[in-house]
Amino acid sequence: MQKLSPRKSPFSTESTGTCVFVSAGRGPYENTLHVLSNIDLSPSRGKRVLLKPNAGRVALPGDAITTEAQVVAAAVDAFRDAGAHVSIGESPIAGVNVLEAFESCGIAEIARHRNCPLIDMDARPGVDIEVPNGLAVNCLKICSDVLEHDLIISIPVMKMHMHTGVTLAVKNMKGCLWKRSKVKLHMLPPVIGYDEKSINIAISDMAGVLRPDLSIIDGTVGMQGLGPSAGEVKELGVVVAGADPFAADAVACRLMGTDPKMIPHLAISAERGYGVIDLDRITVSPTNWQDWAKVFDKPPENLSISFPNVTIFDESSCSACQSTVLLFLKRHGDKLFDYFPKDVKLNIAIGKGHKNLPIGTLCIGNCTAQHRDRGIFVKGCPPVGSEIMQTISGNPSDDTG
Numbered sequence: 001m002q003k004l005s006p007r008k009s010p011f012s013t014e015s016t017g018t019c020v021f022v023s024a025g026r027g028p029y030e031n032t033l034h035v036l037s038n039i040d041l042s043p044s045r046g047k048r049v050l051l052k053p054n055a056g057r058v059a060l061p062g063d064a065i066t067t068e069a070q071v072v073a074a075a076v077d078a079f080r081d082a083g084a085h086v087s088i089g090e091s092p093i094a095g096v097n098v099l100e101a102f103e104s105c106g107i108a109e110i111a112r113h114r115n116c117p118l119i120d121m122d123a124r125p126g127v128d129i130e131v132p133n134g135l136a137v138n139c140l141k142i143c144s145d146v147l148e149h150d151l152i153i154s155i156p157v158m159k160m161h162m163h164t165g166v167t168l169a170v171k172n173m174k175g176c177l178w179k180r181s182k183v184k185l186h187m188l189p190p191v192i193g194y195d196e197k198s199i200n201i202a203i204s205d206m207a208g209v210l211r212p213d214l215s216i217i218d219g220t221v222g223m224q225g226l227g228p229s230a231g232e233v234k235e236l237g238v239v240v241a242g243a244d245p246f247a248a249d250a251v252a253c254r255l256m257g258t259d260p261k262m263i264p265h266l267a268i269s270a271e272r273g274y275g276v277i278d279l280d281r282i283t284v285s286p287t288n289w290q291d292w293a294k295v296f297d298k299p300p301e302n303l304s305i306s307f308p309n310v311t312i313f314d315e316s317s318c319s320a321c322q323s324t325v326l327l328f329l330k331r332h333g334d335k336l337f338d339y340f341p342k343d344v345k346l347n348i349a350i351g352k353g354h355k356n357l358p359i360g361t362l363c364i365g366n367c368t369a370q371h372r373d374r375g376i377f378v379k380g381c382p383p384v385g386s387e388i389m390q391t392i393s394g395n396p397s398d399d400t401g
């Protein structure tokens with residue numbers, strides 16, 4: 001097992017360590033160049049720089065699911081101007097082909113145009129790294145590309161998240177974990193002494209060893225409500241950048257109308273000294289940055305609020321199955337009740353560890369296989385929406401989920 005010590009960001013100086021820059025109103029490409037113009041990128045000269053956008057799902061530009069391609073384009077150009085060797089890499093959620101995801105969101109196109117390498121970070125074996133002070137995990141399997149680059153730049157989209165409150169620069173680094181090792185973070189037992197979900201503590205553990213050297217947060221179009229993939233688009237038109245990913249996340253939280261201290265993985269990490277989330281200790285430029293804030297709807301605590309005829313039993317599922325179910329309900333919710341009685345609530349189960357499930361439950365994903373005799377079972381890890389509909393209806397569908 002390898003050791004990986006979090007390094008001090010070379011872009012963090014006395015003046016920029018807890019300084020965050022915001023730009024709005026110029027469009028995604030110029031906003032990104034503008035925030036980066038405030039940061040001395042010269043330490044990247046001659047270095048191998050890995051840009052890590054959020055391209056973990058197959059989604060279209062403007063859906064607010066993946067990073068806006070023009071933000072990534074500007075980051076490529078800025079680091080190349082500084083003399084860096086730039087690549088773009090991602091390890092997507094279970095069941096997604098990352099090259100298809102890059103293509104769909106437009107990042108493949110901007111990379112081709114610039115002759116910039118695109119890396120499927122799952123293509124080679126992962127590397128086990130130690131998490132010395134881990135509370136929820138003491139080992140993580142990360143993509144080898146992360147170790148082979150000198151600098152990592154986290155480029156997430158501003159999104160609310162059903163299980164972690166928000167997903168921004170710190171959480172985006174979960175896409176550096178190799179293949180299905182990401183899934184393990186959703187299957188952890190409770191951490192003794194903590195009320196927080198173990199996924200949030202595990203993200204903080206990850207941040208103890210794996211932090212970006214610079215964070216560029218794409219707030220061109222964010223996602224409110226049922227993030228990270230089934231929420232509503234919220235136009236903001238901003239880009240945020242900073243050397244401290246926690247400070248950048250804290251500023252992004254405030255722009256989304258959320259208190260960063262209420263986001264468990266940020267609060268736990270700040271307590272451990274990994275970064276600063278106290279806005280009174282962060283210098284934000286320009287000073288009128290809060291004029292650009294828009295309040296994002298929080299994720300509902302109970303999914304039945306959004307889908308009143310459905311009860312979802314969720315035991316330690318991962319976001320791949322959650323996204324599958326949420327997108328499935330959004331797209332096929334109306335059709336569903338052609339196959340189930342209208343006057344009875346539909347029960348859907350996802351995740352591992354259910355003790356008992358009501359008769360007739362729709363069990364989605366391999367984690368629910370042991371309950372297949374309770375109702376209808378849809379295999380897959382995760383299954384796609386078309387497979388769920390096909391299993392329910394017995395008819396083929398051309399929806400790719």
Ligand code: SF4
Pocket residue numbers: 094183316317318319320321350351352364365366367368380381382
């Ligand atoms: S079946 Fe679903 S919840 Fe289980 S590991 Fe696969 S994607 Fe995650």
